[in-house]
Amino acid sequence: MGADGKVQICYDFTKGMCTRGDKCKYSHDIATIVHFNSREKGICFDYLRNQCHRGLLCRFSHDLSNIAQQCQLVC
Ligand SMILES: [Zn+2]
Ligand SMILES: [Zn+2]
Numbered sequence: 001m002g003a004d005g006k007v008q009i010c011y012d013f014t015k016g017m018c019t020r021g022d023k024c025k026y027s028h029d030i031a032t033i034v035h036f037n038s039r040e041k042g043i044c045f046d047y048l049r050n051q052c053h054r055g056l057l058c059r060f061s062h063d064l065s066n067i068a069q070q071c072q073l074v075c
Pocket of ligand 1: 010012018021024025026027
């Protein structure tokens with residue numbers, strides 16, 4: 001874990017459930033989490049319909065360039 005220099009994101013934090021705050025050993029960095037989400041997860045269909053209330057902590061990608069890319073495959 002962490003041997004390759006990658007930051008482990010806090011899965012609890014992405015779900016808004018981390019109670020460890022600053023003492024948490026995992027990353028709470030929004031940019032890291034958003035990047036991770038857009039790389040690992042599919043696009044957010046709620047976001048496409050303007051109905052996503054999860055914002056930056058959404059488990060799915062809100063990256064519009066990523067959405068356009070996947071849309072070419074799906075749509
Ligand atoms: Zn945490
Ligand atoms: Zn979303």
